[in-house]
Structures are given as structure tokens and as C-alpha cells.
Amino acid sequence: MAGIGKSLRPDFPILDQKIGGNSLVYLDNAATSQKPRVVIESLANFYSIANSNVHRSVHTLAERATDLYERARERVADFIGASDPSEIIFVRNTTEAINVVAYAFARPRLAPGDEIVVAILNHHSNLVPWQQVAAQTGAKLRAIPLTRGLRLDMRAAASIIGPGTKIVAITHKSNVTGTIVDVAALAHMARQVGAAVVIDAAQSVPHLPVDVSQLDCDFLAFSGHKMAGPMGIGVLYGRRELLEEMPPFMTGGEMVREVELENATWNDVPLKFEAGTPNVAGAVALATAIDYLSAIGMRSIADHEKALAAAAWDRLEEIDGIQCVKPTDGSNGIVSFCMTDVHPHDVATILDSEGVAVRAGHHCAQPLHKALGVPATVRASFYLYNDHDDVERLASALRAARQFFHKRGGSSRNPVSDSTR
Amino acid sequence: MSDRLNDIYPETLREHYENPRNYRVLEGATSEALAMNPVCGDEVKVYLKANKEKVSEVTFQGHLCAISLASASLMSEAVRDRTPQEVAITSRDFEAMMRGSDSIALGDLDALRSIRAYRVRIRCALLPWEALRKACQVLV
Structure with missing residues (x-):
């Protein structure tokens, strides 16, 4: 196994810089x-030695570009356990991938009274397209809640997924x-009622071993940019027989066989x-990113992030006034929390200002935040190049934050818990 | 304390954050309006006691970050006892200042000038003013 954590930092040029002196x-x-x-x-290499359009011209560069592109498709298929590379569709990102399914698979099939089952913890990208499908087709949206321990409520899922579910x-x-959902168990429920299973894997494929044959899903979407690849390239995996039945999502060049003036195949x-x-x-560089991650090993990456998150929770619990949003069965490299009296x-x-980059807000998951009872959270999320030193820097920056707004003894008013609703 | 932090949260801003003025629901308000920041889910409700001649009282309440809260607090003082026309001018000048103009001095509101260096957070400073503008619409 290659090293992990700090030893990988030199591989990432962007990490070698100071923010505000830190x-x-x-x-x-x-x-x-x-x-x-x-x-x-x-x-840079692609544009330096191979740039050409794909599946069109017959010159050497076109052959080279097409070969690299199709080899990238094979690499992605292999990485997620898809048996057939033609089940891999390159898109821009997870959102686009889910929209392909919503528009080309769901809309033509659904009828009034059919049900689309989502989860409270879904990202907006796997919620809003389904709201639109429901509005267009008359289908009904139903949501699986979370347990008190912040896991998907599988008992509720079993009662929500029924004969009407499509x-x-x-x-x-x-x-x-960071909650991980038992997709295989949901897929089993879905199979019994003949529903299709669409998985947003934007946070799983980059961080843990994912095999579509084990998950038994029909569609799976993820983005290259969250897994050490470039922005603007993403993947939709779909079962071949479903992809073949579906009409296209967008029409124009490349996706046609024969075009006459008034119609096309x-x-x-x-x-x-x-x-x-x-x-x-982007596809070629995504394949390079997959090679890079695979050399380290997805299991090692998952274990590493889990260990860092566990250490971070321990540190956070030592700091006054931190409320942890922590699932009972582990948060898998993601640490979300609130600080009393200080807005995320x-x-x-x-x-x-201490050089520590985190995200604050609702993280495109407003229904989840509503269920959690907070408008927003702070989120620290780890990856393979992070280390225990980063956990310590996070903790010390949080102590600085605590001190900054409590310098004068603090205020008793809590803007986070006040509500105009 | 880093200089950078004091740049983004200068003394006046912090003082208003820790001791916000007029942070309450206004009994007998003549108008009220809500503004929301879709980026973070923050929201503020601004309450007015006003007629066509004068805005006599401004209060607010909401889920707010330090910048929005300080901006709302400073706003509630800056526009009180002004005519609706004067409030509209101050509101316009404040927005112009937040978007880069240096041509107008705005007194205590100038404390928020430092936020301009943080593009994502300019919206935080403008949020209560959006609610104020909506609440004033009935006056003009």
C-alpha cells in the first residue's frame, strides 16, 4: 500500500500555500x-498530444483521442464493478446524471398516482429533479425519514416502498x-415491487469501495471533481437494458445514427x-484520478477518513458549546456541527482566517437541516491527503472562534435558536 | 487575534453583533417584511412603525450571522426618524457602498465597508436592507 495522509500532500500542488499566513x-x-x-x-497532456474530436474523424489524433476516451470509460466501469463499459455515460456531474434519469427514464414512464420515494437526507440534486417529475406526471413524492441516530429509517422505508412505488x-x-445507506437492502425492497433504484453516489464513490453489482441499483451517479478528478466530468451508470429502452436526454450531434431532414434515429x-x-x-483525467486513488486503495482511504473523523469528534467534544451532528454508526469522514451563539x-x-477551509450553510440539503432542527451547520470533510495535524488545526481554530465571539463574556442571545418562523 | 479577523469583524460590527439594537418583534407595527438568504438559509423579518411622513421605529428579528445581525442593528438606528424618501436614499447608498462605491460617507454604516473584500458575504450585509425595502414599499 502506498502511504496515506501527510505523505500524499506533495502530490497536491494547491495544498502548498499559505492562507492568511497559515x-x-x-x-x-x-x-x-x-x-x-x-x-x-x-x-495538459491530452491537449498537448491527443486533442481531437472523438468518434468522428479518422486521422491519427482522432484515433488517439477516441482510444483514450473509450479507455477512460472502461476504467470507470471497472472501478465501480460495471460489467459492460457501455453502461457508463459521461456527463458533467452528478446533477446532470440524475436529470438524465429523471427526464429520459422517469417522465415517460410515470403516471398519476405512481410514487417516487426519496429520503430526507437527499442532496437537492437528488430531490428537486424528482419534484419536477412529480409535478409533470402527477406522481407523488414520498420521503424516508431518519432515525434519531441519524440513520435512514429502514423500517419506515419498508412501509413506504410499496406497490405504487416506481x-x-x-x-x-x-x-x-456522512450516514451510509444500505442500498442493497433498499434495492431488495424495490425489486419486490418492480421499482427502479437511482443512487446518488457523489459522496460514496470518491471515498469508499463501491460496486454496482453488489448494490444492485439500476442507476448510479457521481462526479469526477469530488474524487481527485477535474470539474465538468461526471458519470451516470445505468443498467444496459434500461438505457436501451430510454429515449435520449439531449439531442443533436454524436448521439444520432441517421438524420434526415424531418427525423433521426x-x-x-x-x-x-x-x-x-x-x-x-475531463474523462481521460478522471481515469487518471481513478488510477491514483486505486493505487492507494479505496478501503484504505475509507479507513483513513473514518479515523480522522473519529479523532475530530473527540477534539470537538472537548470544546465548549459545540453541538455535533453525529450519526450513531459513524460519520465516515464527515464532521458536521454547530457552535452555540456563533453562526456557521x-x-x-x-x-x-486560521487557514482552515470548511463549508458552512445548509450544504444543499435543506429538508435534512429542517429535520435536524438547525438552519445551517459547519462541515469539515476529510480526504486521503488530510492528517491528524489537520484535526488539531481544526480544533485550535475552533477554540479561536469560541474566544473571538466570547471575548467580552459573550452574549446570552442566541441568534441560531431564535426563530421568526 | 489575527489582523485578518479584525478586518472582517471590526470593533463597531462586533459591538453591534454582541449588543444588537432593536432586536425584537414590534408591537403595533404598521408593516413588516421577510428576506431570506438562499445560500445559508438565514432569514430576517423587519418591522416598521411608519407613515408617509416618517419612519418612526424599526426593529428586526431572525436567524442571522454576525454580519447580517450587525448590519440590521446599524440599519435600525440609521433609518429611524427619517422620511420614507430619506430611508430609500440611505438604502440605495448603502447598497452602492457594499457593491464598491466609495463616494458617500455613511457614518456608522461604514463599519461594514470591510465586508466588501469577502464577495460571498456581501449578501449577508445586504439581507436586512432587502427586508427593509420590502417593508417600505407600502409607504411610497
Whole structure:
């Protein structure tokens, strides 16, 4: 196994800088990860030696670009356990991938009275497209709640998923609580009623081993930029037979077989879903990112992040006035919390002044925050290049935040718990 | 304490955050309006006692960060006992200042000038003013 943690920092050029005089501690990995030099060079290399359009021209560069692009597809398929590379569709990001399913799979199939099952912990990207499908088709949206321990309530799921269910659209790993959902168990429930399973894996594929054949899902979406790859490239995995039945999402060049003035026939999957010139360099660099992560090992990455999160929870519990948003069965590298009397955005600003980058807000999960009873949280999220030193820097920056707003003995008024609702 | 922190949270701002003026629901308000920041879910409700001649009282309440809260507190003092036209001018000048103008001096409100260096947080400073503008709409 290659090293992990601090020994990987030199691979990531962006980490070698100071923010406000302090070395950068990057703990906003759930928003986007940093990129190793090999990935940055992979992008530059593509444009330096292979740039050409794919699946069109027959010259040498076009062959080279097409070969790299299709090999990237094979690499992605292999990485997530898809048996057939044509089940991998390159898109921009997770949101686009879910929209492909919502528009091209769900809309033509659903009818009034059908049910789409989502979860309270879903990111907006796996909620809003389904609201739109429901509005267009007359289908009904139902949501699986969380348990008090911040896990998906599987008992409620068993009663919600029923004969009316046509789609089960769930997040694999929460971007706020780090909760991991038992997708295989949900898929089993969905199979019994003939519903399709759509998984938002934006937070799982970058951080833990994911195998679509074990999850038994029909669709799975993730983004390259959260897994050491570039922005603007993402993946939709879909079962081949479903992809073949589906109409295209977008139409235009590349996705057609034959075009007459008044009609056209569609190309085979996956090209049917890749209208226009794709992000070839992005796909190639994503494959490089997958090679980089695989050399370290997804199991090692998951264990490393878990250990860092556990250490962070221990540190946070020592600090006065921190309320932890911590699932009972572990938070898998994500640490979300509130600080009494200090707004999450102010915490994040103070942390930034200490060189510690975190996210604050509702993290595109407003229904989840409503269920948690807080408008916003601060989130520290770990990745393979983080280390225990970063945990200590987080803790000391939080103590600084505590001190900053309590310098004069503090105020008794709590803007977070006051409500106008 | 880092200089950077004192830049973003200068003394006046912190003082208003810790001891906000007029932070309450206003009994007998003649108008009220809500503004929300979609980025963070923050929200503020501004209450007015006003007629076409004078805005005699301004209060507010909400979920707010230090910057929004200080901005609301400073606002509630800056626009009290002014005509609706004067309130509209101050509101416009404040927004122009937050968006980069240096041509107008705004007294205590100038404490928020430092926030301009933090693009994402300019919205925090403007949030209560959005509610104020909505609450004033019935006056003009």
C-alpha cells in the first residue's frame, strides 16, 4: 500500500500555500476535492498530444483521442464493478446524471398516482429533479425519514416502498451527516415491487469501495471533481437494458445514427446519451484520478477518513458549546456541527482566517437541516491527503472562534435558536 | 487575534453583533417584511412603525450571522426618524457602498465597508436592507 495522509500532500500542488499566513488545511472535500499533479498533467497532456474530436474523424489524433476516451470509460466501469463499459455515460456531474434519469427514464414512464420515494437526507440534486417529475406526471413524492441516530429509517422505508412505488431515489452517503445507506437492502425492497433504484453516489464513490453489482441499483451517479478528478466530468451508470429502452436526454450531434431532414434515429448506448462534443480531456483525467486513488486503495482511504473523523469528534467534544451532528454508526469522514451563539458562516470565516477551509450553510440539503432542527451547520470533510495535524488545526481554530465571539463574556442571545418562523 | 479577523469583524460590527439594537418583534407595527438568504438559509423579518411622513421605529428579528445581525442593528438606528424618501436614499447608498462605491460617507454604516473584500458575504450585509425595502414599499 502506498502511504496515506501527510505523505500524499506533495502530490497536491494547491495544498502548498499559505492562507492568511497559515499553511492551508483543506477540509471542504465533500464540496470538491483537490487534484494531484498527475491529474492536472493528464489534462495538459491530452491537449498537448491527443486533442481531437472523438468518434468522428479518422486521422491519427482522432484515433488517439477516441482510444483514450473509450479507455477512460472502461476504467470507470471497472472501478465501480460495471460489467459492460457501455453502461457508463459521461456527463458533467452528478446533477446532470440524475436529470438524465429523471427526464429520459422517469417522465415517460410515470403516471398519476405512481410514487417516487426519496429520503430526507437527499442532496437537492437528488430531490428537486424528482419534484419536477412529480409535478409533470402527477406522481407523488414520498420521503424516508431518519432515525434519531441519524440513520435512514429502514423500517419506515419498508412501509413506504410499496406497490405504487416506481422509483426509489436515494443518496448512498449523506454529504452532511456522512450516514451510509444500505442500498442493497433498499434495492431488495424495490425489486419486490418492480421499482427502479437511482443512487446518488457523489459522496460514496470518491471515498469508499463501491460496486454496482453488489448494490444492485439500476442507476448510479457521481462526479469526477469530488474524487481527485477535474470539474465538468461526471458519470451516470445505468443498467444496459434500461438505457436501451430510454429515449435520449439531449439531442443533436454524436448521439444520432441517421438524420434526415424531418427525423433521426439514435446511436447505440452510451453515445445516445452523449450529445455534442463530450469533455474528453475531463474523462481521460478522471481515469487518471481513478488510477491514483486505486493505487492507494479505496478501503484504505475509507479507513483513513473514518479515523480522522473519529479523532475530530473527540477534539470537538472537548470544546465548549459545540453541538455535533453525529450519526450513531459513524460519520465516515464527515464532521458536521454547530457552535452555540456563533453562526456557521462566522465560524467558517474565523476558521478561514486560521487557514482552515470548511463549508458552512445548509450544504444543499435543506429538508435534512429542517429535520435536524438547525438552519445551517459547519462541515469539515476529510480526504486521503488530510492528517491528524489537520484535526488539531481544526480544533485550535475552533477554540479561536469560541474566544473571538466570547471575548467580552459573550452574549446570552442566541441568534441560531431564535426563530421568526 | 489575527489582523485578518479584525478586518472582517471590526470593533463597531462586533459591538453591534454582541449588543444588537432593536432586536425584537414590534408591537403595533404598521408593516413588516421577510428576506431570506438562499445560500445559508438565514432569514430576517423587519418591522416598521411608519407613515408617509416618517419612519418612526424599526426593529428586526431572525436567524442571522454576525454580519447580517450587525448590519440590521446599524440599519435600525440609521433609518429611524427619517422620511420614507430619506430611508430609500440611505438604502440605495448603502447598497452602492457594499457593491464598491466609495463616494458617500455613511457614518456608522461604514463599519461594514470591510465586508466588501469577502464577495460571498456581501449578501449577508445586504439581507436586512432587502427586508427593509420590502417593508417600505407600502409607504411610497
